[in-house]
Amino acid sequence: MTQEELCTQLGAQFGDAVGALSETKGDRFVTVKVEKIVEVCAYLKTTVGCEFDFCRDITAVDWPARKVIEVVYHLYSVTHRHGLVLKVEANREAPAVATVEGVWKAATWLEREIYDLFGVNFTGHSDLRRILLPDDWVGYPLRKDYQEAGGYHGIGNTRPEPLVQLAKATDEVRKAIAAEAAAAAAAAAAAAPAPAVVESAPAPAAAPAAPAPAAPSTERKP
């Protein structure tokens, strides 16, 4: 069946609980009233000619401006090789949609993921726990207004810019080299007086300065 035919059939069965096929660009979809979703899904699965036996995907989209979270069902029929996209709109303040677990088992995990990332409460779900995030995670990351809490149990989620770190480390090495060179020069100056009497000044200052840059670089901690 084409999407138009399926939509007409749904309209005849459920009246105004099922909207018209959308005119959006790309994939078209049908909006269903949130309280009717289980009935519509069960009808689509069991009615001869529709037989949507395969739940390809269930996901959600957050629309803060419209104050709704859309739950999107991508359905397919392996028997008849046709597909349909259903949408329901849940109130964003306390999103609740009845589970379609009883229609397709695949919904169990897919709805758990939406609960985890969007905070949609699937009423009647058998195992509504967080799935990807830890049980004690705060907030729902795929909502548009989600703010990172700044880490989890002392594990940070930011780090200093690597280039800044590198520049800092390089600076420290340079300072260490300079300090050692200065110390070596001072030591040489202290040891110098005896030969300085015999010969003229420039030689001792240059000689100890040469090995200094090499030495600290080998001593850098890994």
Next chain:
Amino acid sequence: MSTDTTPDTTIDMNLDRHILRRTDGNDEEIVVNFGPQHPSTHGVINFVTQTNGEVIRRSVPEIGYLHRGLEKIGELVAYPGYMPFTDRIDYLAAMFANEGYAVAVERLLGIEAPPRAQYIRAISCELCRIASHFISIGTMAQDIGAATPLTHALREREAINDLLEELCGARLTYNFHRIGGVAFDVPAGWTDKVLRFLDHLDSYIQEWDRLITFNKIFVKRLAGVGVISREKAIDYGLVGPNLRGSGVKFDIRRDMPYGAYSDFEFNIPVGAGKVGTVGDCWDRFFVRVQEVVESSKIIRQAIAKLPEGDIQAKVARKVKPEAGEAVGQVESARGEMLYYIVSDGSEKAYRLRVRTGSFMAMGIIEELSHGIMVADLIAIIASLDVVAPEVDR
């Protein structure tokens, strides 16, 4: 290892669950964390397993250890910039993740890649499928206890990695497909190398079948184990070789054709219960072995018919699809990989959803785990070919 005699009838799913404990005052029954660091879990996945000796009462997969928020990242980067991230969804078959994303954005934009690009996509993807299937069937043999086949499988896959490296410069994370085309044309003489490899592969598969597929011990170990009926496979939304292993002839390349696939002749192998029951672990294994041969056929046809022309359609530098939504699906090595993209007309996706084959496969493991042996759980996990980063995204 500590034991706790507190009566406890259910598996404790709180954070203190990571201990070995007895349940229900029953001395025989304990809860074992199988994973998250275990070679047989094929990545970082934890199976909280309630066992009575060798027999499992229930095994609950705990996932999310590799969750990197790839769907959220999709909302933060511009369309073309997301391509390298798709590689990280499935590191064993990154070509498909590339292609699926490209197909989804192309549908949103209402464009198509030029024919030559579509053929190059098909060749690269089918090579990737062979590589991924070899890892799958090789590690499965290893999990069952046969160490040698994996070394053979890795050897064949290495040859494919070399070929793909020559094509796109990377061995695992290819970043090869582009919105409206592919990044590079095939290098001179490359197709001949591919054909030479396929000649070797076609004869090698027979050796593989003698070595492991029809090996008596291997067959006995897998026949009739982890049976998923046709109805159950569809109900749980299994896709790809897992669905076909249960006898359902459903393949995105045939049933929702994309790219160049409608130009090729190939069979869709399905499980037939040749050595046991339809939908057992061996059927899923054998479907993959047969698919390697079919992929080889597709690549030969694609190389023979490779059209001349551009490899990239005209796409604006700033990709800005009109407001709307589209689904792009490809038949990945782990089944249908579905991208659902909602656009609000800006340079970034408003919502980017990735539904992977491994995620759906994980959902059925608890159902299969009741009353099986511990060793069979390992066979089931291996036969479903789950890849942890693909589960967690």
